[in-house]
Amino acid sequence: MTAHHVEAARDSSKSGILLLTRTSSPPRLPIALPTLSRRKSPSQDGNGPDRFSAAAMSLVPDLWPPISDSELQRSKAETLKRELVWITDETIKACRELKHGLDDCYALLAPIDPGSTLVMSTPRNEKVKGTMTRVGSRLVKGSLNLQLRTTPAFTIYVAPASPIHVHALDDLHTHLSQSIDLLSLTLARDPPHDPPSVASTLALISDSLAESMTLLKGPPLNRPDASWQTSSCPPHHFSPPLPANFSFHIGLQESCIVLVLRTLEPVNAPVHLGTKLGLAIGTVRRIEHDEMDLVFRYHPSGDGTAEPKRGGSRRGLDSAESAASNGAQDVYVREKVRVESADPSLISLQSKLGYLNNMLCQTRRNLATVMAVADVDS
Structure with missing residues (x-):
């Protein structure tokens, strides 16, 4: 027999409620005990025997031994305080796991040789054929053989002394x-x-991860991307330099490196008489694409996004300065070729970031819920 015990007896002549008789001092902690409440059955007419309905019985929580309201509120406050300390410790554990995952993501984007060699070729034809090598956020090597309809065939090489910085990967880094x-x-x-x-x-990190995933996803395909007008690679990144009427633009789309080549024609360029006759009688046809017959304001020198970073506000200043000083001109797009190459490292990076973002969102929700219950301002 222990120091504290309870003897139970059932009063069979009345309501059947469980009676408790204390034979010794009560335990220190209050115990919630269920009690039964009695209601008459709907089928009872008042003259018959006093019977219980199974659906009419309910459990009502009670505390034993009874405590005062002030003591109850103090116990609640202490419990919430312990809960807040516990959820904060669990959040710190999640932060350690999150940092470990972000270190892995950083390693996938680190400038480690030999980098990733990407095949840049058009499917089902040989308009563009070649390879490019990405190391970190830069394209350090590349050779492309171009056989476009509007220009003579030629080959372009990325100058080793002037690698191309991919703007989206720089921001992601x-x-x-x-x-x-x-x-x-x-x-x-x-x-x-x-x-x-x-x-x-965690809120700042969540915004940063969301922006990183947006960069890897790229701009929406159902809307035109006008960034090429200001952020095409300048001619000095290539050996020999690109022709003046040629646009070389690099971007990201669903973790793929996307290359878009455009041959341009100034709006005020004279049209050859033979071309006019050919267009009139149908012997010469314009190449159809989604940007034909549209006028674009093209900046051949770019806005600095393909250059190494030299300061936090450099790109914004270059973009404003280039609009007025880099010889912008109105052009038509005569031919447009789009090539994309899946990058295994970027695909893995996007998958890891998606998992880490989901884990971070769940951790933030858990912490915010306990803070709200504990009436702690975030």
Whole structure:
């Protein structure tokens, strides 16, 4: 027999409620005990025996031994405080896992030789045929044999001394670096951790991951992308330099490196008489594409996105300066060729970022829920 025990007896002559008789001092912690409430059955006419209906019985929680309201509120506050400390510790554990995953993502984008060799060739024809090598966020090598209908066949090479920086990959590298730095600062703090501070840090990282996934996904295909007008690669990135009427634009689409080549024609360029006659009688046909007969404002020198970064605001300044000083001209697009090459490292990077983003969203929801219950401002 223990020090605390309870004897139970059932009063069979009345309501059948469980009666408790305390034979010793009560336990320290209050115990919630179910009690039965009695209601008459709907079928009972008032004259028959007093019977219970199975559906009319309910469980009502009660505390034993009874405690005062002030003590109950104090116990609730202490419980919420312990819950907040626990969820904050669990969030810090998730941050360690998140940092480990972001380190793996950073390694996939790190400038490590020999890099990724990408096949850049058009399917079912040989308009474009060649390869390019990506190391980190740069295209360091490449040779493309072009056989377009509007220009003589020629081969272009990426100049080794002037690699091409992919603007989207540069921004992606920046977002990953900032997220890892924020996590390192958070994990370096001594416990206990401040829940609002942790929540603010996770919000910044969540925005950074969302932007990173948007960069890998690329612009929507159902809307025209006008970035080529200002961010095409300048001629000095190639050996020999590109012709003046040629646009070489690099971008990202669903974790693929996308190359778009355009041959251009100034709007005010004179049209040869033979071309006019050929167009009139049908012997000469224009190449049909989604940008034909549209006038574009083209900046041959670019906006600096293909160059190495020299400061946080460089691109914005270059974009504004280039609009006025780089010899922009109105042009038609005579021919357009689009080539894309899947990059295994970028595909793996997108998959990892998707998983980490889902984990981060769940962690933020858990922390926000407990903070809201505990009435802690985020």
